[in-house]
Amino acid sequence: MFGFMDAFLKNDSFSLQKDILDHVEYTVARSRFIFDDFEAYQGLSYSVRDRLIERWHDTHRYFKKKDPKRLYFLSLEFLMGRSLSNSVINLGIRDQYADALNQLGFEFEVVAEQEGDAALGNGGLARLCACQMDSLATLDYPAWGYGLRYQYGLFRQIILDGFQLEEPDYWLNFGNPWEIERVHVSYPVKFYGTVEEEGIQGQTIKVWIPGETVEAVAYDNPIPGYGTRNAINLRLWAAKPSDQYDMESYNTGDYINAIMDRQKAETISNVLYPDDRSYQVALQINDTHPSLAIAEVMRVLVDEEHLDWSRAWDITSRVFSFTTHTVHAEALEKIPVDLLGNLLPRHLQIIYEINYKFMEELKSMIGQDYDRLSRMSIVEEGAVKSIRMANLSIVCCQIVNGVSKVHLDLLKERVFKDFYELWPQKFQYKTNGVTQRRWVVVSNPNLSSLISKWLGTESWIRNVDLLAGLRQHVSDPDLQREWKMVKKVNKARLAEYIETLSGIKVSLDAMFDVQIKRIHEYKRQLLNILGIIHRYDCIKNMETSDRRKVVPRVCIIGGKAAPGYDIAKKIIKLCHVVAEKINNDADIGDLLKLVFIPDYNVSVAELVIPGSDLSQHLSTAGHEASGTGSMKFLMNGCLLLATADGAIVEIMEEVGADNMFLFGAKVNEVPALHEKGASLKAPLQFLRVVRMVRDGYFGFKDYFKSLCDTLEDGKDFYLLGYDFASYLEAQAAADRTFVDPEKWIHMSILSTAGSGKFSSDKTIEEYAKHTWGIEPCKCPF
Numbered sequence: 001m002f003g004f005m006d007a008f009l010k011n012d013s014f015s016l017q018k019d020i021l022d023h024v025e026y027t028v029a030r031s032r033f034i035f036d037d038f039e040a041y042q043g044l045s046y047s048v049r050d051r052l053i054e055r056w057h058d059t060h061r062y063f064k065k066k067d068p069k070r071l072y073f074l075s076l077e078f079l080m081g082r083s084l085s086n087s088v089i090n091l092g093i094r095d096q097y098a099d100a101l102n103q104l105g106f107e108f109e110v111v112a113e114q115e116g117d118a119a120l121g122n123g124g125l126a127r128l129c130a131c132q133m134d135s136l137a138t139l140d141y142p143a144w145g146y147g148l149r150y151q152y153g154l155f156r157q158i159i160l161d162g163f164q165l166e167e168p169d170y171w172l173n174f175g176n177p178w179e180i181e182r183v184h185v186s187y188p189v190k191f192y193g194t195v196e197e198e199g200i201q202g203q204t205i206k207v208w209i210p211g212e213t214v215e216a217v218a219y220d221n222p223i224p225g226y227g228t229r230n231a232i233n234l235r236l237w238a239a240k241p242s243d244q245y246d247m248e249s250y251n252t253g254d255y256i257n258a259i260m261d262r263q264k265a266e267t268i269s270n271v272l273y274p275d276d277r278s279y280q281v282a283l284q285i286n287d288t289h290p291s292l293a294i295a296e297v298m299r300v301l302v303d304e305e306h307l308d309w310s311r312a313w314d315i316t317s318r319v320f321s322f323t324t325h326t327v328h329a330e331a332l333e334k335i336p337v338d339l340l341g342n343l344l345p346r347h348l349q350i351i352y353e354i355n356y357k358f359m360e361e362l363k364s365m366i367g368q369d370y371d372r373l374s375r376m377s378i379v380e381e382g383a384v385k386s387i388r389m390a391n392l393s394i395v396c397c398q399i400v401n402g403v404s405k406v407h408l409d410l411l412k413e414r415v416f417k418d419f420y421e422l423w424p425q426k427f428q429y430k431t432n433g434v435t436q437r438r439w440v441v442v443s444n445p446n447l448s449s450l451i452s453k454w455l456g457t458e459s460w461i462r463n464v465d466l467l468a469g470l471r472q473h474v475s476d477p478d479l480q481r482e483w484k485m486v487k488k489v490n491k492a493r494l495a496e497y498i499e500t501l502s503g504i505k506v507s508l509d510a511m512f513d514v515q516i517k518r519i520h521e522y523k524r525q526l527l528n529i530l531g532i533i534h535r536y537d538c539i540k541n542m543e544t545s546d547r548r549k550v551v552p553r554v555c556i557i558g559g560k561a562a563p564g565y566d567i568a569k570k571i572i573k574l575c576h577v578v579a580e581k582i583n584n585d586a587d588i589g590d591l592l593k594l595v596f597i598p599d600y601n602v603s604v605a606e607l608v609i610p611g612s613d614l615s616q617h618l619s620t621a622g623h624e625a626s627g628t629g630s631m632k633f634l635m636n637g638c639l640l641l642a643t644a645d646g647a648i649v650e651i652m653e654e655v656g657a658d659n660m661f662l663f664g665a666k667v668n669e670v671p672a673l674h675e676k677g678a679s680l681k682a683p684l685q686f687l688r689v690v691r692m693v694r695d696g697y698f699g700f701k702d703y704f705k706s707l708c709d710t711l712e713d714g715k716d717f718y719l720l721g722y723d724f725a726s727y728l729e730a731q732a733a734a735d736r737t738f739v740d741p742e743k744w745i746h747m748s749i750l751s752t753a754g755s756g757k758f759s760s761d762k763t764i765e766e767y768a769k770h771t772w773g774i775e776p777c778k779c780p781f
């Protein structure tokens with residue numbers, strides 16, 4: 001059966017050449033005899049798309065046949081990045097395509113550079129679910145990703161005179177070969193209006209008369225697994241103006257028909273609970289952002305399926321589970337009831353009903369403890385009456401998980417303490433992971449083939465535990481030499497990128513020290529910059545003779561600041577003025593360089609991470625729920641300088657603290673340090689570098705005042721002063737180790753060897769087993 005299907009699309013170089021040229025001619029509509037790199041990219045992408053569609057069809061035909069329990073993963077953000085290289089590698093035909101392109105006079109890498117990032121997300125949370133989709137596909141799980149097809153991606157970061165400016169990301173301007181518009185898969189989505197009570201067949205039902213309707217149209221993005229025929233679906237919804245609902249019919253109460261029209265909507269519920277069989281779907285909400293889905297499922301079951309409330313609630317509270325990605329209570333979403341009541345009046349009613357029943361149940365369990373009752377209420381009274389989406393998610397979902405062991409402890413002890421004490425069985429942790437396909441095989445092919453060579457197999461790409469096999473070769477001089485060479489080649493590529501970007505020539509013998517992530521006070525890019533100022537100041541005050549002992553550094557910082565986040569923007573500016581001073585100081589030369597990489601995104605990460613020697617993860621302990629950047633660096637043999645926060649604590653267990661550079665206050669020490677407040681005295685070195693900034697040593701004296709004020713004793717909430725001394729010690733330890741290449745390479749190889757646990761394959765297997773109860777459903781070849 002499937003053998004026959006395969007026959008259609010051949011993957012030999014000649015067939016690929018023909019397919020590419022056919023698409024250039026017929027899809028891109030450019031002459032097959034003359035086309036440029038971008039048109040080659042389009043032709044190539046459409047030919048890859050054909051192969052994705054074939055696998056997509058076969059997979060979904062097989063899922064239909066086998067009818068396994070399915071996962072619907074709801075997220076408002078998917079940071080997919082580029083698709084071309086990842087797709088041809090997961091399809092196992094990269095070399096054939098590279099050869100086909102060569103035959104046509106094109107370079108695969110050059111053509112692949114034509115693709116823009118699909119940046120439909122902010123940071124960690126968004127990229128995590130992209131990695132998880134890759135693992136769900138590769139591990140053959142019957143899963144769908146659901147999200148929104150935003151018109152614009154995350155803003156482009158333009159740096160002007162060291163200041164961050166934002167520009168729209170017109171990611172769709174040049175078309176998107178990786179999506180399939182499903183014009184026939186569309187649903188009217190209702191907003192505003194009123195809720196009427198109607199008696200029908202002796203039942204009073206609520207009828208929502210919307211004020212406005214938008215048509216949601218599906219765009220399907222095939223997600224190919226690696227080394228399997230399975231290709232799953234990421235369905236992104238776009239909003240289109242709709243004339244579906246002629247208010248006329250509503251006003252005349254002709255809603256029966258309207259409901260009938262809505263038949264399509266019922267299919268959603270049809271898959272939810274096929275009569276008495278166990279629940280056939282699991283719904284995962286990625287943080288609180290999609291949590292309105294809880295009220296929507298209740299609305300469909302009660303208002304459209306006419307189930308009684310308790311039956312509907314029984315279903316809803318069994319199919320949903322919730323992952324939280326933050327430790328900051330202030331980041332927990334709250335929606336003002338005025339806004340929700342106006343926009344989605346029926347959903348607000350349902351949430352009130354859920355809360356009423358929950359409060360009744362809670363009173364029966366904890367009695368009249370009004371403080372606790374009001375803390376746990378889904379409805380927050382007060383100045384702005386609002387709905388606590390995290391409380392709604394916890395009350396409804398059968399499982400609530402943090403994204404690292406430390407994160408769960410913080411949820412239990414602080415963020416969701418009341419709920420944990422009520423429902424301890426609901427709370428779990430699922431340590432994050434990243435996909436080794438994109439973060440090693442795609443972005444670091446040299447290291448990928450070196451690992452396969454020394455493990456004697458490529459199957460680590462699907463079975464990441466095999467990476468541990470590198471440990472037995474760690475002292476082999478050949479491996480060490482080849483490992484060093486791979487890093488050198490990647491550093492050269494990064495150095496070239498830096499020179500193209502900034503005109504700065506950096507020495508490959510220097511330690512490439514990298515901190516790339518969203519700019520945020522708790523991630524302490526400022527500590528990194530103050531450490532660099534200290535290093536600069538020390539070199540300046542050194543005897544020339546002593547300068548020979550300085551370990552040369554190229555410090556690389558990258559990341560976007562939320563447009564309205566002023567302090568974060570000042571940190572970006574400070575980085576630029578410090579770089580200006582250092583990079584143009586003849587006394588310093590190659591001993592120290594500071595480079596800010598603009599417009600940091602997935603593709604930039606794929607270039608920077610393989611070329612990094614050291615990566616920094618400086619969050620104040622107890623503030624980073626997990627962190628996933630650290631895992632990507634670890635897999636690429638880059639050493640970590642970090643606080644024992646989030647997933648770093650588990651990385652220490654896997655790789656060994658002596659293969660990392662750790663510093664700073666521990667998670668359980670921070671609350672007491674906060675108590676101490678102003679009595680906490682910062683060390684002199686710290687006061688000195690802050691003074692330099694405050695006094696205008698780098699200029700912009702007034703502009704940086706508020707930034708310096710955040711570091712004053714008693715106001716230094718993120719403990720930069722308290723951690724500064726141990727931070728400098730960790731940096732000095734890194735210097736000492738870097739001048740001992742044997743030791744460094746040893747730690748680098750052991751980092752990769754111990755990174756298997758942090759593959760998103762592991763994370764997904766845990767969720768599948770303990771949260772979703774789904775089994776692999778592998779489409780036969």
Ligand SMILES: CCc1ccc([C@H](C)CC(=O)N[C@@H]2O[C@H](CO)[C@@H](O)[C@H](O)[C@H]2O)cc1
Nearest residue numbers: 123124125128325331403624625626627628
């Ligand atoms: C409503 C605004 C908003 C948007 C996104 C978020 C995300 C939850 C922030 C985020 O990306 N959190 C990060 O999630 C990663 C994946 O689990 C973790 O590794 C990071 O520690 C966490 O900061 C919070 C608030």
